[in-house]
Each structure stands twice: as structure tokens, then as C-alpha cells.
Amino acid sequence: MFQSKSGLLVVVLAFSLTPLGFAELPADITKDAAVLKTRMVPQPNAVKFLAGPEVVINRDLKVMVSVNREQGGDAKKIASLFKTYWQCRPVINIQKDGGLAGMKADGYDLRASQGVMTIKASDFNGVRNALRTVRQIAEAQRGVKSQSCFYIPELEIQDEPAMSFRGVHLCWFPETNPRTIEKAVQLAAYYKFNYVVLEPWGVFPYKSHPELAWKNNSVSRGTFKRLVKTASELGVTMVPQLNIFGHAAAARHISGKHAVLDFNPSIQSLFEPDGWTWCLSNPATRKVLEDAVLELYEFFDKPPYFHIGCDEAYTLATCRDCRRGDYYKLLRDHLVYFHDIMSQRNCKVMMWHDMLLDSSDPRWAGYTAVGSKTHKLPDLLKELPKDIIICDWQYGRPKKDEKWPTMLYFKENGFPVLACPWLNSAGITSQGHLVQNENMMGLLCTTWHGLQGTGLMNMYYHGANAAWGAPEFSGGDKRGVVNMHIRQMGWDLGIDDYEDTGLIEYQIPPDESYPAAGL
Ligand SMILES: [Zn+2]
Structure with a gap:
């Protein structure tokens, strides 16, 4: 030639x-x-x-x-x-x-x-x-x-990528097919993401505190270990998450379920009375959480980051001791404590942003901001170590000339910021531009309970493009393209069961009412 x-x-x-x-x-x-x-x-x-x-x-x-x-x-x-x-x-x-x-x-x-x-x-x-x-x-x-x-x-x-941190946040529910997570990690690597934040929703079988996982519904340690190893071989760093503030139920709020309390009524003191938020005035809570955080950290091969959650702590300060105490100080000390034990291990802490913003501040109107002035939560930012990575989740459609002011606010206050979009494709693209233009740390695309079908397709397709920064190529059948790619991941994994193929387990969801009555 x-x-x-x-x-x-x-x-x-x-x-x-x-x-x-x-x-x-x-x-x-x-x-x-x-x-x-x-x-x-x-x-x-x-x-x-x-x-x-x-x-x-x-x-x-x-x-x-x-x-x-x-x-x-x-x-x-x-x-x-x-x-x-x-x-x-x-x-x-x-x-x-x-x-x-x-x-x-x-x-x-x-x-x-x-x-x-x-x-x-x-x-x-x-x-x-x-x-x-x-x-x-x-x-x-x-x-x-x-x-x-x-x-x-x-x-x-x-x-070349437009940012150094290109992540996907994955949730592992008891209902989640392990193959779905495996495929999601494979596809993340294929689309050139380099981090996966993995949040087990009561499915990680802790040795230190087995009661933190659903009875009879946890995933085996071997399955988790294989996933961490596979991710590493694919060039993806797995970052574990444990919520140390709100979301203590390890179950969706609308479900009324509680991974711990539903089967362990004797340890109610670890939580605020409704179970949604950890009880921060109880020293036993910190001990349990520290054991669990460090166990996850070790199990995930000592990653450079650990996500401590901290979003949507709706029922904070509701038990006798928390509501009567100095809750601002309790929360500040709690966050700084976990920052410090991870920092000693060269591991940086990530947390969701919403409790740190005053919900009544007009600057945040139209954006996610849940913090209340009652306990001076918005003042926390001044006292938190500046190497905590703020994961700012904003799921809306971008406005005209959108600047994503909450993200800029955290950046101006000296924190590394990850923009965290969800399903809105224009929002994903817009937040990618913001990260690029403002030289922020990166993108952490969230998926929540939508890790299937069109939702999965959109989050991965637009997220990958936003993280690498080139304009998306218009035209073509995006669904067909992502279908082809998820099939390639299936080949790599040796998948041979019907439910494990494609972007969704069942083409027609199992439903007792199908075919509809009267037909
Ligand atoms: Zn309490």
C-alpha cells in the first residue's frame, strides 16, 4: 500500500x-x-x-x-x-x-x-x-x-475530554437486576465516563452492621467485588455512597419502607422518630455510620472520593434531643467529622448541595434549594472545609441565557463543584457548557429510578456528549445507536438471558391487567 x-x-x-x-x-x-x-x-x-x-x-x-x-x-x-x-x-x-x-x-x-x-x-x-x-x-x-x-x-x-471528572450516579435498589448495573457500568466506560458513584439502597451486606441492609434482600459481597474490579479494568473509578444525614431509610420516601427499622425496631434511637433522618445528637449514630463508611471505603479499594449524600433531610431536629439542642453545631460537627476521617485517608468527601441553600432566598427561586434558616443551615457553607465537593443537582430545563446561579455560588465560595443533571436533555447539555466555560470540576449525571429505556438512553447519550464537549451530531436514529451499543455491552458480558438484554427487562411490563379487561 x-x-x-x-x-x-x-x-x-x-x-x-x-x-x-x-x-x-x-x-x-x-x-x-x-x-x-x-x-x-x-x-x-x-x-x-x-x-x-x-x-x-x-x-x-x-x-x-x-x-x-x-x-x-x-x-x-x-x-x-x-x-x-x-x-x-x-x-x-x-x-x-x-x-x-x-x-x-x-x-x-x-x-x-x-x-x-x-x-x-x-x-x-x-x-x-x-x-x-x-x-x-x-x-x-x-x-x-x-x-x-x-x-x-x-x-x-x-x-479530548472537556472536563476531568465525568461521572454517572447509579442507584442499586432491591428491585434492581444486577445485570442492569453491570451494563450501566460497561456503557459508562464505553461512553468515556471515568467515574461511577454507586449508591446501594440498603443492598450492601455490611459485616460491621448487617442490620443496615434489607433482610434477605441484599446483594452478595462477591457481586459487589466483581463490579468494583470490572469497573477498574474498564478505567472507571467506583465511588461508594452512604447517606449520613437524610435519606436514612435507604428507601424511596414515597414507598414508606425502611431498610433498617422495618425489621429492627430495637434501634430506633439511631434515627429521628419517623426514620427519615439520622439522629445526630446520638453518639451511637456516629459510631455506626463511621463503621459503615470505613467498611465501604475499604471494600471499594480506597477510592479517592466518598459520597456522603446529605440531600433532602426533611425531618431533621425532630427528636427530643435534636430539637432542643444546637442543631447547627450538631450538623456542622457531623459533616466536619466525616470530612476529617476521610481526609486522613486522602479521600475527598462529596455531598449533595440542597441543604446548604436557603430555600427562601430569591436568588434560588426556580432552583433546588431546601435549607431552612430555622437552624441556620445556609450559614454552614462558611464553616465547611473547602475541599468538600459540592454536587449541585438541578433537574430543570435551562432558562434563556441560563447561568445556573447555585453552581456559580458554590464555586465563588471556593468549593469544587460537580454539576448534576438528570433527565432533561437540554439541562444536561447546558450544565456541560457551564462546567466547560467556568472550568468547574465536572459532571455527575444522575439516573435514580430511571435507569432503563428512554431515560437511560437520554442520560447517557447527552451526558457523554456534554462531558466531552463537542457539539452533538444532529440527525440519525439515536435510539438505534444506543440500542446497538448496549447490545455490544451484552456481548462483552456474555449475556444470554432475555431479561438481561436491551435497555429494559421486559418489552411489555408484566401487568395483571394486560390484556385489558373487555378485550
Ligand atoms: Zn435526634
């Missing part, structure tokens, strides 16, 4: 046959771009499809990798990705190049031309992201029943 200025020779090359009988058709760049760009999630910063012969992905492909930092086993890991993605073992050459020191972490430069794929990156993480991009556009051989190679157009792609 070689480049030539002779048009005739190019045509001859374009129609030549590979040893496999694969026809290298002449490229139609415009048509290729219109279709292939729709399949790229997130959309890379710069993509150029060229008119040269297609590049075949099979054992004859030459893969030239340059990295600034090489770790032992990189070649093996790259070979393993080719085997998983395209069932082949190409020729792989890796070299160290100090000139790539300036490349952004996770970014990459990818070229494919004349039977050679060239990847430049800071380290293996960038190389893997390049190959994830290739996987999204590589097509199986045409004209046969069963493919023996894949192909991509001649191309040049440069890509």
Missing part, C-alpha cells in the same frame, strides 16, 4: 481485493460521514473521513501505538481489546514518545490509512478510548453470512 498522485493507480488500488476477498470500495466521504458520525457517542472533537481505501480490521492490520507513559502489559491489553471487539489479533507495535507528555489525560489522536492504524495518547486510557471510537464506527464485512473482518474508512480523529 502506498500513496500516489496518479488517479489511475488510486482507482486500481481502490478496487483491489484483499486475500480474504474483501472488496475495498472507493469511499464516498459525504455519505460515510452522514451515517458514521451518528454512531459516535460522545462525538469526538475533530473527525475527518478521507477518500483513501477503507482500512480492514483483521490479522493483517498494523497497529502503531505511541504513548508518553507505558505501563507493563499495555500490548496485552490492546490485543485483548482487538480480540473482544473484532475477534482478531493484528500486529501491534508500541513505543514510548516523551513528546506526547502534553496530551490531555484520556484524549487521543487516531489515524487509519493504507492498512495501518496509528494511535497517539498520553497512556493506555487514551488508546482504549481511541479503540472504543473505532468500535462504534467499524462495520462487519458485507456480503457474507458470517463476517471474518471489519472495516472503517480512512480517517483522522483528534479527541
Whole structure:
């Protein structure tokens, strides 16, 4: 293969046959771009499809990798990705190049031309992201029943993330299928997120306090351990969460359930009387929470962050001792205590923002702000350590010229801020722009009970694009694209049960009323 200025020779090359009988058709760049760009999630910063012969992905492909930092086993890991993605073992050459020191972490430069794929990156993480991009556009051989190679157009792609923290927050309810979480972690990695905050809703089987998990409804430690390991192998850092203030029921408020109290009425003193908020005046509460927090921290392999929740503590200061005491001081000391024990372990604490804002302040009208002046909660911000990461969750549609004032407020007060959107796609995109323009820490896309179907599709699709910063490519069938990607995750996981495939367990939700009465 070689480049030539002779048009005739190019045509001859374009129609030549590979040893496999694969026809290298002449490229139609415009048509290729219109279709292939729709399949790229997130959309890379710069993509150029060229008119040269297609590049075949099979054992004859030459893969030239340059990295600034090489770790032992990189070649093996790259070979393993080719085997998983395209069932082949190409020729792989890796070299160290100090000139790539300036490349952004996770970014990459990818070229494919004349039977050679060239990847430049800071380290293996960038190389893997390049190959994830290739996987999204590589097509199986045409004209046969069963493919023996894949192909991509001649191309040049440069890509880098718009922010360093790109996270997804996942909830594990007793009702959650473990495969749903596994697929969600796989898809997060595939869409180039680098953190998953995992919140077990009463399903983590604590050794220190087994009563904190649902009786007979917790997930095995082995399942959690496998997930943490898999995430790490995919380049995703798993951050555990335990709510140390509100949401103490570890169950949705509207459900009336309580993971602890429903089966352990003897430990009511740990909670405010209705069970929704931990009782902060009780020293036994702190001891139980400290044991649990440290157990999770160790179990999750000592991650750099730990999420302590702290949202929606509706029923704070309602027991005899809390309502009569100095609640401001109790809460401040509680938060600082947990900050300090994690800080001693080089672990930064994350918390939701809503209790820190005065709900009556007109500046926050239209935004989530739940703190009340009664206990001086909005004053807490002045006394909290400035390395607590504020996770500001705002789920609404952006207004015209939206500035997301609550997020700017925390930033101006010296805190690292994660913007936390939910289902609203315009909100996700807008908060991504804010993080980028204001140089904030990053995005933490929330999913709550909507980790399925259209909700999952929107949160991941728009979240990934917002985190990498390039404008979304309009057109194409987004659902079809995400369906294809979740199927690829299923292949990687070896899924073979009907309920575990796709974006939702059942096409038609089980419902006793179906078919409707009268039909
Ligand atoms: Zn109390």
C-alpha cells in the first residue's frame, strides 16, 4: 500500500481485493460521514473521513501505538481489546514518545490509512478510548453470512475530554437486576465516563452492621467485588455512597419502607422518630455510620472520593434531643467529622448541595434549594472545609441565557463543584457548557429510578456528549445507536438471558391487567 498522485493507480488500488476477498470500495466521504458520525457517542472533537481505501480490521492490520507513559502489559491489553471487539489479533507495535507528555489525560489522536492504524495518547486510557471510537464506527464485512473482518474508512480523529471528572450516579435498589448495573457500568466506560458513584439502597451486606441492609434482600459481597474490579479494568473509578444525614431509610420516601427499622425496631434511637433522618445528637449514630463508611471505603479499594449524600433531610431536629439542642453545631460537627476521617485517608468527601441553600432566598427561586434558616443551615457553607465537593443537582430545563446561579455560588465560595443533571436533555447539555466555560470540576449525571429505556438512553447519550464537549451530531436514529451499543455491552458480558438484554427487562411490563379487561 502506498500513496500516489496518479488517479489511475488510486482507482486500481481502490478496487483491489484483499486475500480474504474483501472488496475495498472507493469511499464516498459525504455519505460515510452522514451515517458514521451518528454512531459516535460522545462525538469526538475533530473527525475527518478521507477518500483513501477503507482500512480492514483483521490479522493483517498494523497497529502503531505511541504513548508518553507505558505501563507493563499495555500490548496485552490492546490485543485483548482487538480480540473482544473484532475477534482478531493484528500486529501491534508500541513505543514510548516523551513528546506526547502534553496530551490531555484520556484524549487521543487516531489515524487509519493504507492498512495501518496509528494511535497517539498520553497512556493506555487514551488508546482504549481511541479503540472504543473505532468500535462504534467499524462495520462487519458485507456480503457474507458470517463476517471474518471489519472495516472503517480512512480517517483522522483528534479527541479530548472537556472536563476531568465525568461521572454517572447509579442507584442499586432491591428491585434492581444486577445485570442492569453491570451494563450501566460497561456503557459508562464505553461512553468515556471515568467515574461511577454507586449508591446501594440498603443492598450492601455490611459485616460491621448487617442490620443496615434489607433482610434477605441484599446483594452478595462477591457481586459487589466483581463490579468494583470490572469497573477498574474498564478505567472507571467506583465511588461508594452512604447517606449520613437524610435519606436514612435507604428507601424511596414515597414507598414508606425502611431498610433498617422495618425489621429492627430495637434501634430506633439511631434515627429521628419517623426514620427519615439520622439522629445526630446520638453518639451511637456516629459510631455506626463511621463503621459503615470505613467498611465501604475499604471494600471499594480506597477510592479517592466518598459520597456522603446529605440531600433532602426533611425531618431533621425532630427528636427530643435534636430539637432542643444546637442543631447547627450538631450538623456542622457531623459533616466536619466525616470530612476529617476521610481526609486522613486522602479521600475527598462529596455531598449533595440542597441543604446548604436557603430555600427562601430569591436568588434560588426556580432552583433546588431546601435549607431552612430555622437552624441556620445556609450559614454552614462558611464553616465547611473547602475541599468538600459540592454536587449541585438541578433537574430543570435551562432558562434563556441560563447561568445556573447555585453552581456559580458554590464555586465563588471556593468549593469544587460537580454539576448534576438528570433527565432533561437540554439541562444536561447546558450544565456541560457551564462546567466547560467556568472550568468547574465536572459532571455527575444522575439516573435514580430511571435507569432503563428512554431515560437511560437520554442520560447517557447527552451526558457523554456534554462531558466531552463537542457539539452533538444532529440527525440519525439515536435510539438505534444506543440500542446497538448496549447490545455490544451484552456481548462483552456474555449475556444470554432475555431479561438481561436491551435497555429494559421486559418489552411489555408484566401487568395483571394486560390484556385489558373487555378485550
Ligand atoms: Zn435526634
